[in-house]
Amino acid sequence: MSILLILLASAVRQATPLLLAALGGLYSERSGVINIALEGLMLAGAFTAASVTHYSGSPWLGLAAGIAAGVLVALVHGVACIRFKADQVVSGTAINILFLGVPALLSGALFQSTGATPQVPQEQLLPIAPIVLAFLLVPVTWYVLNRTPFGLRLRAVGENPEAADTAGVNVARVRLAAVLLSGALAAIGGAYLSIGQSSLFARNMTAGRGFIALAALIFGKWRPVQTMLACLLFGFAEALAIQMEGVSQVPVQFIQIVPYVLTIIVLAGFIGHSRAPRALGVPYQEKR
Amino acid sequence: MSFLRQLLFPLAAVAAAFAVGALVVLAVGDSPLNTYALLIGSALSWPDGIGYTLFYATPLIFTGLAVAVAFRCGLLNIGAEGQLYIAAFATAWVGIVLAGWPAWLLVPLCILTALLTGGFWAAVPGVLKARFGAHEVITTIMMNFIAVALASYFTQYHYKPPGDPILQTVPIGENAHVARIGALVPGIPERIPLNLAFPLALAACLLVYLFLWRTRWGYQIRATGANPAAALYGGIATGKQIVLAMSLSGALAGLVAVNEVLGYRYRYYDSFSAGYGFTGIAVALLGRNHPVGVILASLLFGALLRGGLFVDIFTEHVSKDLVMVLQGVIILFVAAEALFRGRGEKRVKSV
Numbered sequence: 279m280s281i282l283l284i285l286l287a288s289a290v291r292q293a294t295p296l297l298l299a300a301l302g303g304l305y306s307e308r309s310g311v312i313n314i315a316l317e318g319l320m321l322a323g324a325f326t327a328a329s330v331t332h333y334s335g336s337p338w339l340g341l342a343a344g345i346a347a348g349v350l351v352a353l354v355h356g357v358a359c360i361r362f363k364a365d366q367v368v369s370g371t372a373i374n375i376l377f378l379g380v381p382a383l384l385s386g387a388l389f390q391s392t393g394a395t396p397q398v399p400q401e402q403l404l405p406i407a408p409i410v411l412a413f414l415l416v417p418v419t420w421y422v423l424n425r426t427p428f429g430l431r432l433r434a435v436g437e438n439p440e441a442a443d444t445a446g447v448n449v450a451r452v453r454l455a456a457v458l459l460s461g462a463l464a465a466i467g468g469a470y471l472s473i474g475q476s477s478l479f480a481r482n483m484t485a486g487r488g489f490i491a492l493a494a495l496i497f498g499k500w501r502p503v504q505t506m507l508a509c510l511l512f513g514f515a516e517a518l519a520i521q522m523e524g525v526s527q528v529p530v531q532f533i534q535i536v537p538y539v540l541t542i543i544v545l546a547g548f549i550g551h552s553r554a555p556r557a558l559g560v561p562y563q564e565k566r
Numbered sequence: 567m568s569f570l571r572q573l574l575f576p577l578a579a580v581a582a583a584f585a586v587g588a589l590v591v592l593a594v595g596d597s598p599l600n601t602y603a604l605l606i607g608s609a610l611s612w613p614d615g616i617g618y619t620l621f622y623a624t625p626l627i628f629t630g631l632a633v634a635v636a637f638r639c640g641l642l643n644i645g646a647e648g649q650l651y652i653a654a655f656a657t658a659w660v661g662i663v664l665a666g667w668p669a670w671l672l673v674p675l676c677i678l679t680a681l682l683t684g685g686f687w688a689a690v691p692g693v694l695k696a697r698f699g700a701h702e703v704i705t706t707i708m709m710n711f712i713a714v715a716l717a718s719y720f721t722q723y724h725y726k727p728p729g730d731p732i733l734q735t736v737p738i739g740e741n742a743h744v745a746r747i748g749a750l751v752p753g754i755p756e757r758i759p760l761n762l763a764f765p766l767a768l769a770a771c772l773l774v775y776l777f778l779w780r781t782r783w784g785y786q787i788r789a790t791g792a793n794p795a796a797a798l799y800g801g802i803a804t805g806k807q808i809v810l811a812m813s814l815s816g817a818l819a820g821l822v823a824v825n826e827v828l829g830y831r832y833r834y835y836d837s838f839s840a841g842y843g844f845t846g847i848a849v850a851l852l853g854r855n856h857p858v859g860v861i862l863a864s865l866l867f868g869a870l871l872r873g874g875l876f877v878d879i880f881t882e883h884v885s886k887d888l889v890m891v892l893q894g895v896i897i898l899f900v901a902a903e904a905l906f907r908g909r910g911e912k913r914v915k916s917v
Contacts, residue, residue, distance in 0.1 A: 314644075314703065354898070364901035367642050367703050371847055372897035378841075379890025380590075386885040387594030489707050496704060531719035538708035545700035554701070 285517055290409065291475065292520075293506075293513025295320065295467035295484075297412040299491035300498070300505050301419050302463030308423065308500055309456035310436040310557040314370035315355050316464045317488025318377035323348045323465025324472035325381035328395045328479035329388065337404045337473050344469035345462045351377065352461020356454045363561035374488075382481055395472075395479040403477055408470035415463070419502040432456055436555035439562040449562045464488065493541040500555060512537040576852045576859070579899035580866065586895045587888060594883045601884055605873035615872060617747075617758035621830075623861075623868025624760075625650070625822040625839070627767035629846025630853060630860040631774050632688075632818035636702075637855045638778060639811035640791035641695070645688060645706025646819035647843025648713035653684035653820030655717035658735050658827045658834035662725065665739025672741045677824055684820020685813040687713060692812030696805035702812070710843070718836050725834070733836035744828040761829030763821070770818060771857035777814075787811045819843060840871065841890075848893050851900045867893065 299316045306313040313319075326347035331340030355373055358364040386392035423429040434442035435449045443449050471487070472479040490512055497512075498505030519533040588598035609619050629646045636643035657680045664672055691705035718733065725735040744763060748756035778784035789797040790807040798804050826838055845867055852866070853859025870893070874886035 312703075314707070358898060358902050362902040364898075364903075365642075367644070368847065368851065368897060368901040371644065371844065372894045372901060374894075375841070375844055375848075375890055375897065376894025379887040379894060382887040383590065383594065383885055383891060386887070387883040392885045392887060486711060489711070492704070493708060529719050529723060531715040531722075535712045535715045538711045542694070542700070542705055542708050545705060546694050546698045547700075 281521075285514070285521060288517035288520065289510060289514040291513075292516040293509040294409045294412045295470050295475075295487055296491045296494055296512055297506055297509040298408065298415070298467030298470065299464040299488055300495045300509055301412070301415050301502065302460035302467070303492055303495045304419065304460075304500060304502060304505060305432065305456040305463070306460035307495065307558055308436045308555055309432045309453045310439060310555055310560065310562070311356070311359055311453050311457050312366040312370065312559045313355070313457070313460050314367055314489075314492060315351070315373040316460070316491050317484055317486070318370075318373040318375075319348050319351055319461050319464035320468035320471070320484045320488050321377040321381055321482070322351045323468030324483055325385065325395070325468075325479045326465075327469035328398060328472040329384075331398050331402055331473050332396050335402060337398075337402050340473055341404060341466065341469050344465045348461040348463075348465020348468070349458050350461075352458050352464075353454075355461075356457035359457070359561065360450050360453050363563075366559050366561075378482060381479065385479070385481075393481050398473055398477045400477065402473070404470065404474045408466055408474050411466065412470075413506070416502050416506045423502065428452075428455075433555075435562070436557055439557050439560075443562070443564060449564065453562075464491075467491070490537050493537050496554075497537075497541050497544050499553070511540075572854060572856075572859075575903060576854065576863070576900065579852065579896055579903070582899050583892050583895040587892045590891055591884055591888065596881050596883050601877055601881055601888070604880055605870070605877050605888075607873075608876035609869035609873040613754050614758060617754060617760045618872045619865065619869045620764055621758065621760040621825075621868070622871040623864040624764045624767050624825045625842040626845055626849050626864035626867050627771065627860060628821045628825070629819050629842050630849030630864055631767075631770055631857065632815040633846045633850035634853065634855040634857070634860055635774060635778070635787075635818065636688075636811055636815040637850055638791050639787045639807055640794065641692075641702050641808065641811060641815075642847075643688060643691075643706055643812065643815045643819075644703055644847065645691060645709050645816070645843070646846045647839060647841065648706070648710030649684040649687045649816040649819040650822040650839060650843055651710075651717050652687045652713040653680045653816075654823040654827050654838065655720060655735075655834045656680070656683040657820075657823035658738055659720075659725070661738025661742035661827065661832075662736060665741065667739070667741060669741040669743075672739065673744060673828070676738075676742050676828055677821070680820040680823040681817040682820075684823075685817035688816020688819070689809055689813040692809040695812070696808045714837075717834065721834060721836055734831075735834040737833045738827065742828055743832060744824060746829065759830045761825065763825035763829045766821065766824060768861070770821065771861055774818070775857045783810065819846070845893060848897045848900075851897060 303313045323344040327340040327344030330343035331337050358369040359366045382392040431447045431452050435452045439449045494508035497508040515536045519530045591598040591601050609615050632646045657676050660676050660679045691702045694700040694705050695702045727736050744761050747760045748754040786802045787807050790804045794804050849863040853863040870889045874889035877884050878886035
């Protein structure tokens, strides 16, 4: 019994960064902007949070700085995709590559180590707050999407931007707001990794979590509650992999690929069809 | 004239990226001029600089071609990284299992394995796209992780030398080795790992050019990419083209195995790729999805990979991650070029 409890607690912890990033991705993608930059946004948030916490001694300041970094990077993605109509996947890829490099470069210059930032003391970590926030954000996101004017506009520009435009919605502004929001949330997810789960930023510490979050978003059919369930499932797989490392006969690699295989199966339509927002990935040219 | 115009924008994007990179170098406290002098000087020295630059350019030509072929069909293959990993493992496996076979049979067999495995790994997202409409970007990303995990599993549990702390397979048979250029051309030392995969990459560029622009199949692929609805109306089975283009793309990415496994490490080595599959996207974009452009862009990125190592060692604050930053910024600038073009035109130009 206690093993199961440990496993479940670990699953919730593993699901937290995924959920934060996935909810961020949800805002962006429901507004019609593909966000495969989640990985890079998380890295930007994780590195900034760890560095600022190291210098200031305050994890809250670190978190705020991490969010600011995420929003700033998301702004680059948003401006490239919305203003300059760049291919959203290509822009996202560029940001992912860029933020594999930037933290290592800065870390090398600031801390004389491209591998990791200095350790943050135990009492300056954020263990619980991001978890609570992540799961609280699920009903909040549901409410925002389905019960507020902003949510209505967001869904409208993601499904039918022409109609939204005709109805007087500023498509570009709504999309940019959604992308910036995704940067903030993904960055919180990253900050949780660096100053919550561990106590420093290590090179490429997200290790593909941005992509697993994206997978969870698709597996959850771009809906908040289902996305949360997908994150918990993937988090559970990760927790299982950690617990079984070196103990069980089942190779850890087989557990690691579960989220990816499931996502492919869902995309192929074998377990219910996952339908993307209709205008996802299509830049919008204002008619006026 | 039009060739020069084609060159203008990529050059501007590279120049702008170097300007951004200079600011970053300044910010971390080094001299941009010295850093760039080091970067370029070490990439162009003879014979080591040029030899290594060409060696690093080789996998990028393969992945750049791979991404370009898919692009021409309107597909974004982000899965070259997974395709090259699974192909590299399969190639090493054949080289290990059939180690006793004669070289004239084993080497072609290994190359065929690289082509087929990479092609198969990309055909899966192709079929999923053609048959179920699953977006190839997401499926190829997922296939990347699956490929790396599978290769790492087989290496760790079945083909690792006992007691070896490094995650790598036992060596392939010597008959599977591909000769180094240094062994064939006097004046180039054999320690430089540049091998016959480089001329193979150039040949692949020529073949891809002939295929895409001089055959009916190539025409159908480009027509599908330019306007799927019109192609379908014109009697082209677009689904088939998607699967064909993805398979071809994956096969090209798989050829990275020839350079890395048959010509350099002589074994499969976990996480051997320096992101070649992703850099391939930058190469294809910068090279305007044309084989000649792919060669030029690969030489640039190959030089950066080589020079980056020297920047890492010989500057006080700048690490080789500067190369990654330059790469990311170049892609961003090239992507934002869409400002001047329509969406359809941007991915695929006239058929």
